Amino acid sequence: MARWEGGSRERLGDAAMRLFVAQGFEQTTVAEIAAEAGLTERTFFRYFADKAEVLFADQESFDALFLAGLEGADGGSPMELVAAALGGATVFFDDDRRPWSRRRQTVIDSNAALQERELHKIAAVASALTAALVKRGIDPTSAALAAQAGLNVFRLTFAAWIKRGEKRSFAEIQTGVLARLQSLLG
Amino acid sequence: MARWEGGSRERLGDAAMRLFVAQGFEQTTVAEIAAEAGLTERTFFRYFADKAEVLFADQESFDALFLAGLEGADGGSPMELVAAALGGATVFFDDDRRPWSRRRQTVIDSNAALQERELHKIAAVASALTAALVKRGIDPTSAALAAQAGLNVFRLTFAAWIKRGEKRSFAEIQTGVLARLQSLLG
Numbered sequence: 001m002a003r004w005e006g007g008s009r010e011r012l013g014d015a016a017m018r019l020f021v022a023q024g025f026e027q028t029t030v031a032e033i034a035a036e037a038g039l040t041e042r043t044f045f046r047y048f049a050d051k052a053e054v055l056f057a058d059q060e061s062f063d064a065l066f067l068a069g070l071e072g073a074d075g076g077s078p079m080e081l082v083a084a085a086l087g088g089a090t091v092f093f094d095d096d097r098r099p100w101s102r103r104r105q106t107v108i109d110s111n112a113a114l115q116e117r118e119l120h121k122i123a124a125v126a127s128a129l130t131a132a133l134v135k136r137g138i139d140p141t142s143a144a145l146a147a148q149a150g151l152n153v154f155r156l157t158f159a160a161w162i163k164r165g166e167k168r169s170f171a172e173i174q175t176g177v178l179a180r181l182q183s184l185l186g
Numbered sequence: 187m188a189r190w191e192g193g194s195r196e197r198l199g200d201a202a203m204r205l206f207v208a209q210g211f212e213q214t215t216v217a218e219i220a221a222e223a224g225l226t227e228r229t230f231f232r233y234f235a236d237k238a239e240v241l242f243a244d245q246e247s248f249d250a251l252f253l254a255g256l257e258g259a260d261g262g263s264p265m266e267l268v269a270a271a272l273g274g275a276t277v278f279f280d281d282d283r284r285p286w287s288r289r290r291q292t293v294i295d296s297n298a299a300l301q302e303r304e305l306h307k308i309a310a311v312a313s314a315l316t317a318a319l320v321k322r323g324i325d326p327t328s329a330a331l332a333a334q335a336g337l338n339v340f341r342l343t344f345a346a347w348i349k350r351g352e353k354r355s356f357a358e359i360q361t362g363v364l365a366r367l368q369s370l371l372g
Contacts, residue, residue, distance in 0.1 A: 079371050116302060141342055141366045148338040149370070152331055180327045182371055184265050184335070 009047045011037040016054040017100065020107045025051070025114065055104055056117065063125045065089045066150075070132055078138050082150035083178055085129055089154060093161065093170035102162045126151045153177045195233045197223040202240040203286065206293040211237070211300065241290055242303065249311045251275045252336075256318055264324050268336035269364055271315055275340060279347065279356035288348045312337045339363045 015037035019028040030051055034041045048054055069088015073081050093101065108114045126147045133143035157174040160166060166173075201223035205214040216237055220227045234240055255274020259267050279287065294300045312333045319329035343360040346352060352359075 077370070119305065139366070141363055142370055144342055145335070145338055145363070145367050146370055149331070149335055152334045156327055156330055177327055177331070180325070181331050184263070184328055184332055184371070 008037070008039055008043055012039060012044055012047060013054050016051060017103050017107070020055075021103050025107050025111050052114065052117070055107060055114065056121070062089075062092070062121060063128045065092050066125055066129055067132055070129065075136075078133060078142050078146035079149070079182070081133060081136065081138075082129070082146045082153075085132075086150055086154060086174055086178065087171075090169075090171040090174060093158070095169065098162065101158075102164075105162055122151055122155065149181060153181055194223070194225055194229055198225060198230055198233060199240050202237060203289050203293070206241075207289050211293050211297050238300065238303070241293060241300065242307070248275075248278070248307060249314045251278050252311055252315055253318055256315065261322075264319060264328050264332035265335070265368065267319060267322065267324075268315070268332045268339075271318075272336055272340060272360055272364065273357075276355075276357040276360060279344070281355065284348065287344075288350075291348055308337055308341065335367060339367055 012033060016028070016033045019032055019036055028051060030041055030044050033051065033054075034044045037044075048057060065088045066085040067088070070081055070085040072088065073084035075081075076084075108118050126144075129147035129150060130140070130143045133147060134140055138146070153174065157170060157177050160173050160177070161168075161170050198219060202214070202219045205218055205222055214237060216227055216230050219237065219240075220230045223230075234243060251274045252271040253274070256267055256271040258274070259270035261267075262270075294304050312330075315333035315336060316326070316329045319333060320326055324332070339360065343356060343363050346359050346363075347354075347356050
């Protein structure tokens with residue numbers, strides 16, 4: 001299942017994920033990852049600061065996706081703006097990524113420090129989104145509530161999307177969860 | 187400002203908080219807390235498993251408050267039920283508690299491990315509330331969204347309530363934040 005045609009970065013990422021899933025995140029060393037990828041440790045450190053970065057490096061642009069979605073929106077209610085932000089994130093979660101996302105989540109779920117980092121990442125997106133909404137003239141309380149509700153929609157969507165056997169696209173699931181949110185106060 | 191008329195438990199709690207604020211949570215030992223309270227370490231450990239318990243012991247019943255509020259509700263939409271749960275929590279945050287809550291938050295904000303424990307505590311309430319809503323026949327997605335929105339209302343309310351100079355009651359602030367949430371999707 002290795003994608004050897006990929007560059008070193010992708011080979012290292014695939015090798016790391018295989019080892020994390022097979023033997024556990026804590027038990028895996030950078031030396032093993034490099035060997036599994038047929039590369040040197042030196043090459044590993046050219047791409048990643050440490051082994052956890054394999055799981056999080058792709059996600060550096062994570063809040064940029066939400067903000068890009070928001071930027072594309074012309075205006076509207078806070079929840080319409082948040083829906084636009086969520087739409088921006090769907091680009092990232094295409095079907096090719098689903099197997100990787102599933103394995104990644106298995107690794108994260110097995111390690112408290114990784115879980116914490118994941119939570120902080122999502123909290124950082126909520127903060128960035130809140131700030132962007134405030135910049136558009138929305139009061140801070142409504143902005144925070146809307147942004148947090150949006151991230152909750154995202155988390156529930158993601159959890160459903162990576163379920164075994166789930167075939168619907170990220171966008172399709174997210175539309176359904178958003179509709180639930182919109183009907184909550186209806 | 188000590189409340190010496192209180193029992194040993196309260197004396198220990200007050201002493202611990204004075205030391206946490208004055209010299210930092212990490213720097214404070216149980217021996218110092220006991221000495222500050224004029225009691226023995228042995229007595230401290232009769233009431234608290236460790237120094238962090240001083241900050242969290244009161245809160246053991248924290249999710250019970252939300253669930254009690256929910257139990258008092260006869261029915262209604264998911265958000266009406268969550269509003270009832272939030273009403274249950276206001277009992278805990280009376281004005282006598284505000285100075286303690288302010289100091290407690292200062293201590294929590296200064297320590298990453300305490301912050302994490304606080305986040306987990308709130309996440310646990312959201313889970314318990316979600317489960318209680320599902321038991322009432324609400325679909326799991328709507329239940330999770332409503333419970334999480336409720337806890338976001340709680341967190342924003344709490345943050346406003348402990349602001350320096352804030353005079354409004356917890357219940358009054360919370361009513362305003364809830365109204366913001368309800369108008370978000372209006």
